[in-house]
Amino acid sequence: MRISLSDEQQQFQDWAKKFAESCVKPHVERHQTERIQPELLKELSSQGWMALTVPETEGGGGLDPLSFSVCIRELSRVCASTAITVAVTNMIAETLARDGTAAQKKKFLSSIVSGSSLTASFCLTENSSGSDAAALRTRAEKKSRHYVLNGEKIYVTNGAYSGVFLVMARTSETPGAQGISAFIVERDQKGLHLGKEEDKMGLTASSTIQLSLDQVEVPEENRLLEEGEGFKIAMRSLDSGRISVASQSLGTAEAALAAGLRYVKEREQFGKTLSEFQAIQWKLANAATELSAAELLIAKACDLKRKGRSYTRAASMAKLFATESATRVCNEMIQIFGGYGYIKEYPVERFYRDVRVTKLYEGTSEIQRLVIAKDLLKGAEL
Ligand SMILES: Cc1cc2nc3c(=O)[nH]c(=O)nc-3n(C[C@H](O)[C@H](O)[C@H](O)COP(=O)(O)OP(=O)(O)OC[C@H]3O[C@@H](n4cnc5c(N)ncnc54)[C@H](O)[C@@H]3O)c2cc1C
Incomplete structure (x- = not known):
């Protein structure tokens, strides 16, 4: 494959x-x-x-x-x-x-x-702004040579370990994307409070925390690019991140398919191995085909990125297709394992729990479709 x-x-x-x-x-x-x-x-x-x-x-x-x-x-x-x-x-x-x-x-x-900062974090999402990220409310108020940040971020991946947090905050009254700037906030900065770890369905070892910023003084030198460019920075980061999430989902689904392929040759029902039933073979064939197509979409997005061309739509297509396919594949592998698929002793339930979030974070599937459609409707080359 x-x-x-x-x-x-x-x-x-x-x-x-x-x-x-x-x-x-x-x-x-x-x-x-x-x-x-x-x-x-x-x-x-x-x-x-x-x-x-x-x-x-x-x-x-x-x-x-x-x-x-x-x-x-x-x-x-x-x-x-x-x-x-x-x-x-x-x-x-x-x-x-x-x-x-x-x-x-x-x-x-x-x-x-x-490695002095073990990990880094991306802080865009807030309680009232997820898909509509440009509606974020965290404020960064300019005071001579520094900014004072106040607000709450949620779902901060890696938050428990990160030394560096990229925080998107509003620097002007202009509503929407134009009023947003990006700041580098350090872990030990006064007023930065690391909140509770989320108890998640999957990705159980990955840290996901809430973060509150209470009068955090950030030097002007920590602003990335100019005021008002924060949303653009965040979206460019996500273009790249979406290829990674697509790749993550593909890897998980491949592991699930490999487990399924092993299992169907061992498990017997009605005097035959599962691999002899055509209904099972179709599931395997569909899974392998979908994952191959996902691999090609990921490769296309990577190729455009490598060439320095716009790859926003390609990254969204790769993420949309790979994560939806991967989730279907992991679900089907549970079906192939039968009741054992639901038991934690076997690996496939974990693959499903881990892959499920890939249709949600770094933009849900619905948002990927909006990104793709927006690009098409503005007349971009097909
Ligand atoms: C484990 C985990 C880790 C995460 N890590 C990070 C991180 O490190 N940094 C960070 O900033 N964020 C992170 N997120 C947040 C993630 O990106 C958001 O959860 C995601 O963007 C969706 O936002 P929401 O949860 O507020 O859902 P909502 O925006 O409330 O959406 C709810 C539903 O409505 C749909 N919807 C919303 N708007 C539209 C529309 N216009 N048209 C059609 N359907 C729509 C959505 O697709 C979804 O199905 C993480 C989330 C999770 C679960």
């Missing part, structure tokens, strides 16, 4: 697979009841995982988009919680590498590269 990779891309995939099997797999059982241990995060960081997308000139891995996608996919085959932790940190690192000043890179990007 693999698209052809260059020798270098293949090496990255082999490296990721080996790492996932040897360093992440031993933690998977613990990850069902505990958050990722800092030791694993340190190991990920020391192996370069947290800055794979950062150019080599900035100390990162300099991976092209497809190489990064296959690495996230390999990690997700073993542990989706670890994969999303890495993916979000890379999304912030990539944003800093792209939009940060030399001083911001020196201070914040290098903290991710070196």
Whole structure:
């Protein structure tokens, strides 16, 4: 089911697979009841995982988009919680590498590269603004050489460990996207309160917290780009993040399909293995076909990104199709396992719980459709 990779891309995939099997797999059982241990995060960081997308000139891995996608996919085959932790940190690192000043890179990007900030977080969503992210209410009030931030963020991935938080806040009365700016907030900043961990359906080892900002003084130098450019920065970050979420969902569904393929050859009913029933074969064929198509859409988005072309629509298409297909595949694998599929001793219920969120975060499927339709209706090339 693999698209052809260059020798270098293949090496990255082999490296990721080996790492996932040897360093992440031993933690998977613990990850069902505990958050990722800092030791694993340190190991990920020391192996370069947290800055794979950062150019080599900035100390990162300099991976092209497809190489990064296959690495996230390999990690997700073993542990989706670890994969999303890495993916979000890379999304912030990539944003800093792209939009940060030399001083911001020196201070914040290098903290991710070196591992002194174990992870990084993206803080856009609030209680009353999820899909309608431009309606956010967190305020950043300018006071001579600094801003004072006040507000509440929810669903902050990696929040428990991050040293660097990218916070979108309103700097002007202008409603909607134009009034939003992006700030780098440090973990130890006075007034930044890390709230409770969410108790989630899946991705149990990934940290998801609430965050409150109470009179947090952020130096002007921590604003990314100009005032009013925060929403644009966030959307560009999400374009990239959506390829990662698509890759994450693909990896999880591939693991589910692999488990299904093993099971149908072992389980017998009516004197035959399940693999001999055509109804079961169709499920397997549909699953493999959908995942192959998802892989191609991801590769297309990666290709456009690598070439420096607009890839917003392609990333949304990849995320929409991959996450919907992957969720269907994981659900069907539970069906193939029968009652055992519902039991935690078998892996497929976890794959389903882990994959389900991919249709929600970094823009729901409905929002991906809006993004795609908007691009089509403005007359973009098909
Ligand atoms: C585990 C997890 C981790 C997350 N991590 C982060 C993070 O690190 N940083 C961050 O900022 N956010 C994060 N999020 C937030 C996530 O991106 C939002 O949950 C998501 O964007 C949806 O917003 P919402 O939950 O408020 O749903 P709502 O916006 O309230 O949507 C509810 C439903 O209505 C639909 N809907 C809304 N508007 C429309 C429309 N115009 N047309 C059609 N249907 C519509 C939605 O698709 C959805 O089905 C995370 C969420 C989860 C669950």
